[in-house]
Amino acid sequence: MSAVLTGAGRALPTTIDQDAAWDGFFADHYAGVRAARRVFAGSGVRRRHAVANPLDEDISGWSTGARMQRYVQEALPLGKQAVAAALDDAGLAPGDVGLFAVATCTGYATPGLDIRLASDLGMPPGLQRLLVGHMGCYAAVPGLAAVGDYVTARSRPAVLLCCELTSLHVQPPVRELDQVVAHALFSDAAAAVVLQPGRAGRGQGRRLAGVVARTDPSTADHMTWDVTDLGFRMGLSPRVPDVLSRHVGDVVQELLTGAGLRIEDVAGWAVHPGGPRILDVVRDHLGLAEEQLAASRHVLAEHGNCSSATVLLVLEELADVDGPVVAMAFGPGLTLYAALLLPS
Numbered sequence: 001m002s003a004v005l006t007g008a009g010r011a012l013p014t015t016i017d018q019d020a021a022w023d024g025f026f027a028d029h030y031a032g033v034r035a036a037r038r039v040f041a042g043s044g045v046r047r048r049h050a051v052a053n054p055l056d057e058d059i060s061g062w063s064t065g066a067r068m069q070r071y072v073q074e075a076l077p078l079g080k081q082a083v084a085a086a087l088d089d090a091g092l093a094p095g096d097v098g099l100f101a102v103a104t105c106t107g108y109a110t111p112g113l114d115i116r117l118a119s120d121l122g123m124p125p126g127l128q129r130l131l132v133g134h135m136g137c138y139a140a141v142p143g144l145a146a147v148g149d150y151v152t153a154r155s156r157p158a159v160l161l162c163c164e165l166t167s168l169h170v171q172p173p174v175r176e177l178d179q180v181v182a183h184a185l186f187s188d189a190a191a192a193v194v195l196q197p198g199r200a201g202r203g204q205g206r207r208l209a210g211v212v213a214r215t216d217p218s219t220a221d222h223m224t225w226d227v228t229d230l231g232f233r234m235g236l237s238p239r240v241p242d243v244l245s246r247h248v249g250d251v252v253q254e255l256l257t258g259a260g261l262r263i264e265d266v267a268g269w270a271v272h273p274g275g276p277r278i279l280d281v282v283r284d285h286l287g288l289a290e291e292q293l294a295a296s297r298h299v300l301a302e303h304g305n306c307s308s309a310t311v312l313l314v315l316e317e318l319a320d321v322d323g324p325v326v327a328m329a330f331g332p333g334l335t336l337y338a339a340l341l342l343p344s
Helices: 018-029 035-043 064-090 114-122 139-152 177-185 217-222 240-257 276-287 289-301 307-317
Strands: 002-011 015-017 048-049 097-105 128-133 158-165 188-198 208-214 224-230 231-236 268-271 326-329 335-343
Touching: 002 064, 002 139, 002 217, 015 018, 018 035, 035 177, 035 335, 048 188, 048 289, 064 097, 064 114, 064 158, 064 188, 064 231, 097 114, 097 139, 114 128, 114 158, 128 139, 139 158, 139 188, 139 208, 139 307, 139 326, 158 307, 177 231, 188 307, 208 240, 217 240, 217 268, 240 276, 240 326, 240 335, 268 276, 268 289, 268 307, 268 335, 276 289, 276 335, 289 307
Parallel strands: 097 128, 097 158, 268 326
Antiparallel strands: 002 188, 002 208, 015 048, 158 188, 208 335, 224 231, 326 335
């Protein structure tokens, strides 16, 4: 018995054009920061999504409390839509779910999204729940590992929802370039997947065949996500791609060797598009062709970096790929997570 990914769903708030966001808000926000326009132009993002559209409202001076209240208001309908779509795709009802896991690093409330959404969706009162908080962009992969273990051990379906509303954390204007980079890349999305118990050879979906993690604590200061009085503030070092280049090859080799596979055997690469340089590093150090990262580049261009939800969006792009798929994501730690998904 194994855990098989059988359904996926997404929900996206208002789409904004990257150039319009620059011209209508960020050009004034970063007036005097000479590199800011170049950063926005080179982000690889053409369009993204925002519950707090900077063209309509400037929330950069809001308190963290006000942002958290807005998070609950916006996240509930998006999360409900994404989970309902994933369950429908899997052919399941809310009452069939045994575990509901929610990953988010952009908002907190108690009762959390897991409790509120489970009630709204009509999940059973004996439902088990898991909240994966503040892991950042890679949280979907350990989330998959956790729900996969549950499905395998309990023979019950499980749902993972990643819901990230980064637009609620636009910061006051500062001259630090890492803030410009964050505001050029990050976006909002909710994405959900369903895992069910299954056996190899049944052809039901993609089987979760392995997960590998690697954390380099010596570079923990390279990527941070700090809670401040004015929302959550991203710290982002330009050395992040260099650190990833030291570890990505070993992580992928360990993942594939455990399944008796080689890089050449992988049919699809769902690489978290943290930014264009991140994708370049993965391509170059794994010896991939540029077209093998087309799904990741497309998601970055059309949706931006939606933190933990992003790799699930890339997996959706690869839904019709026939063969092994590797999903990879990166975040604070610095941490790399990779999962292997095989045809069931």
